Amino acid sequence: MAQTVIDTANHIAGYAAKAARVKVIAAYPITPQTTVVEKIAEFVESGEMEAEYIRVESEHSAMAACIGAAAAGVRAFTATSAHGLALMHEALHWASGARLPIVMAVVNRAMGAPWSIWPDFSDSLSQRDTGWIQFYCADNQEVFDTIIQAYRLCEDERVFLPAMVCLEGFLLSHTYMPVKIHDQDEIDAFLPPYKSGWTLDLNNPVSHANLVSPEWYMEFRYMIQEAMENAKRLVPEIDKEYGRRFGFQYGGLVDKYQCEDADLIICTMGTMGAEAKVAVDNLRKEGFKVGVARIRVYRPFPVEEIRKLAEQARMIATIDRHISFGMEGFLATEVKASLYHMGDKPLVAGFIAGLGGRDVTFKTIEGIAKKSLKWMERGRVEKETEWVDLRE
Amino acid sequence: MVTIKELPKEEYLLKGHAACAGCGPSIALRLLFKALGNKVFLVVPACCTTVIQGPYPFTSFAVPLQNMLFEATGATCSGIVAALKIRGLEDITVVGWAGDGGTVDIGIQALSGAAERETNFIYICYDNEAYGNTGLQRSGATPYGAWTTTTPTGKKERKKDMPLIMAAHRIPYVATACPSYPIDFVNKLRKAKETKGTKYIHVLAPCPTGWRYDASKTVEVGRLAVQTGMWALYEIENGKFRLNPPSDRLIDKSKRKPVKDYLSMQERFRHLTEADMERIQAWVDEDWEFYRKLTSL
Numbered sequence: 015m016a017q018t019v020i021d022t023a024n025h026i027a028g029y030a031a032k033a034a035r036v037k038v039i040a041a042y043p044i045t046p047q048t049t050v051v052e053k054i055a056e057f058v059e060s061g062e063m064e065a066e067y068i069r070v071e072s073e074h075s076a077m078a079a080c081i082g083a084a085a086a087g088v089r090a091f092t093a094t095s096a097h098g099l100a101l102m103h104e105a106l107h108w109a110s111g112a113r114l115p116i117v118m119a120v121v122n123r124a125m126g127a128p129w130s131i132w133p134d135f136s137d138s139l140s141q142r143d144t145g146w147i148q149f150y151c152a153d154n155q156e157v158f159d160t161i162i163q164a165y166r167l168c169e170d171e172r173v174f175l176p177a178m179v180c181l182e183g184f185l186l187s188h189t190y191m192p193v194k195i196h197d198q199d200e201i202d203a204f205l206p207p208y209k210s211g212w213t214l215d216l217n218n219p220v221s222h223a224n225l226v227s228p229e230w231y232m233e234f235r236y237m238i239q240e241a242m243e244n245a246k247r248l249v250p251e252i253d254k255e256y257g258r259r260f261g262f263q264y265g266g267l268v269d270k271y272q273c274e275d276a277d278l279i280i281c282t283m284g285t286m287g288a289e290a291k292v293a294v295d296n297l298r299k300e301g302f303k304v305g306v307a308r309i310r311v312y313r314p315f316p317v318e319e320i321r322k323l324a325e326q327a328r329m330i331a332t333i334d335r336h337i338s339f340g341m342e343g344f345l346a347t348e349v350k351a352s353l354y355h356m357g358d359k360p361l362v363a364g365f366i367a368g369l370g371g372r373d374v375t376f377k378t379i380e381g382i383a384k385k386s387l388k389w390m391e392r393g394r395v396e397k398e399t400e401w402v403d404l405r406e
Numbered sequence: 407m408v409t410i411k412e413l414p415k416e417e418y419l420l421k422g423h424a425a426c427a428g429c430g431p432s433i434a435l436r437l438l439f440k441a442l443g444n445k446v447f448l449v450v451p452a453c454c455t456t457v458i459q460g461p462y463p464f465t466s467f468a469v470p471l472q473n474m475l476f477e478a479t480g481a482t483c484s485g486i487v488a489a490l491k492i493r494g495l496e497d498i499t500v501v502g503w504a505g506d507g508g509t510v511d512i513g514i515q516a517l518s519g520a521a522e523r524e525t526n527f528i529y530i531c532y533d534n535e536a537y538g539n540t541g542l543q544r545s546g547a548t549p550y551g552a553w554t555t556t557t558p559t560g561k562k563e564r565k566k567d568m569p570l571i572m573a574a575h576r577i578p579y580v581a582t583a584c585p586s587y588p589i590d591f592v593n594k595l596r597k598a599k600e601t602k603g604t605k606y607i608h609v610l611a612p613c614p615t616g617w618r619y620d621a622s623k624t625v626e627v628g629r630l631a632v633q634t635g636m637w638a639l640y641e642i643e644n645g646k647f648r649l650n651p652p653s654d655r656l657i658d659k660s661k662r663k664p665v666k667d668y669l670s671m672q673e674r675f676r677h678l679t680e681a682d683m684e685r686i687q688a689w690v691d692e693d694w695e696f697y698r699k700l701t702s703l
Contacts, residue, residue: 068485079481079484086485104475221464222473225457
């Protein structure tokens with residue numbers, strides 16, 4: 015039976031791991047992730063979840079243990095934040111290179127120095143090029159649904175890649191919301207038992223991931239790129255099927271709101287996407303034609319959808335909870351790159367906001383929109399990268 | 407206890423592997439498979455065995471092998487063991503096979519974690535006392551005085567005592583070995599296979615390339631390491647320390663050959679002075695006094 019619980023996104027991620035019938039969990043504490051693995055520990059020790067729970071001694075070992083478990087033929091899960099994710103960096107490459115469909119919750123937190131426990135996307139976006147699919151969630155229900163969807167996607171033979179399901183620390187991780195936990199039989203029907211491209215097998219004694227010469231290495235990399243392209247096609251299909259089965263769907267790669275006739279599209283990720291919808295409602299009341307494109311899947315990047323949105327919009331304002339030092343926010347760069355080959359393209363302005371957990375409310379976003387609309391009317395972006403609410 | 411005649415005929419280290427001529431670790435690998443059979447999952451971090459197994463799409467091992475990150479052998483084995491438990495395949499022996507750098511230096515954390523978690527697996531450190539695969543740099547397992555490419559005038563510090571560090575984890579089985587004593591090594595592997603929990607075997611594996619001796623002398627060098635007491639063959643079973651033959655006959659100093667016999671065979675030690683040799687001899691004698699005490703516990 016489906017049930018509705020009122021709980022934090024971290025606990026909900028635990029419910030999702032249980033519903034996905036994860037068999038090995040590697041757990042290491044870090045704020046604000048910790049309550050994910052605490053919840054799973056309760057499930058495993060109470061017998062509600064039949065799984066092996068490995069209390070590793072570091073995040074690097076957490077990912078190594080997940081790699082071992084997935085290679086030995088079971089569904090693996092872990093969760094981390096910030097410095098934990100950075101410590102895993104090398105193992106992230108190994109997981110995707112080995113084509114193991116591991117799913118990990120990343121509870122986004124800013125990177126030090128100086129220490130911060132509050133959210134921004136600098137942790138997961140720093141892992142952009144590791145070959146992991148990246149989902150970004152806007153509410154607790156989406157966290158649950160995306161973890162289930164992610165396993166289905168990752169274990170598709172056209173993909174066989176790992177995925178991060180990202181949720182912002184505290185804004186979601188420790189915030190209570192009602193969430194529908196779907197019927198287990200229906201989840202089982204949607205998500206079949208674990209499947210991977212290979213397992214360690216006594217009957218097929220292969221050396222996995224051994225030394226590859228320059229004659230072959232590029233082909234392995236090309237196959238990952240192909241898998242990412244396949245994922246781009248499959249995410250909307252899986253999301254649609256999920257919607258039919260469970261009544262929740264999220265627009266596939268991009269959650270679009272009021273974009274059909276919008277002059278200005280606010281392009282952002284995570285909870286800022288949810289907040290932007292409130293801003294759009296208010297701006298529409300004032301007569302401004304504004305929409306939101308919340309990038310739900312950042313890798314693979316939804317280039318084609320961005321282009322489609324750009325066909326009718328006059329301007330795109332990106333809001334990055336992230337900065338690539340010496341350049342701009344990744345979203346700004348990638349939206350602009352997506353548009354490069356279009357003849358008649360909209361203006362793009364990049365806004366850096368909410369670093370280290372600074373609030374980005376609908377009022378902040380209304381301010382960003384109004385500034386963008388002003389530039390749009392003038393036909394010129396006056397500042398390519400604007401830091402929002404920066405102290406003088 | 408097996409005898410040399412009882413060793414299985416099957417070879418799971420296949421012909422065509424890429425080890426150097428006279429490679430001590432490859433002798434140990436061959437014995438590993440003879441002792442454990444082929445119902446084995448092997449985890450190999452970056453080390454000489456990355457090369458020995460042969461490049462894609464080949465392998466010279468007749469068992470499934472997961473190549474893994476340098477420092478991650480212990481944790482990877484924990485993940486595999488957990489998955490096999492869930493799948494009801496606990497009769498497969500999981501073996502971490504790592505070099506000295508991947509064990510005593512960069513891999514010590516993951517190994518320590520796996521041991522503390524009582525992961526049911528065998529961890530073998532094949533110790534050639536340097537980072538061999540990268541061209542012979544000093545590791546924590548390099549002995550005092552030894553030339554390496556990063557200690558061109560000889561290492562100034564002593565070798566890290568990894569087996570005793572592992573014993574401090576209170577795991578059920580810790581042993582030392584050397585491929586020059588194959589029956590001893592095979593018996594220890596068999597015992598490790600029958601023991602539940604984390605098993606650690608530290609194998610001194612002479613390396614002609616790194617130690618600078620003639621490739622035909624590997625077995626002899628290993629024997630001298632043991633006969634001089636530079637390397638002691640022992641096991642610690644559920645906390646009980648026991649010297650194994652021939653080391654059990656060497657507590658009396660007069661039975662041990664002078665360390666000079668071992669050191670002077672290898673060019674990596676050729677710059678040592680008499681005083682260096684005496685210092686090393688004194689440390690070895692101290693070690694044996696310690697072993698004597700451990701034996702009487």
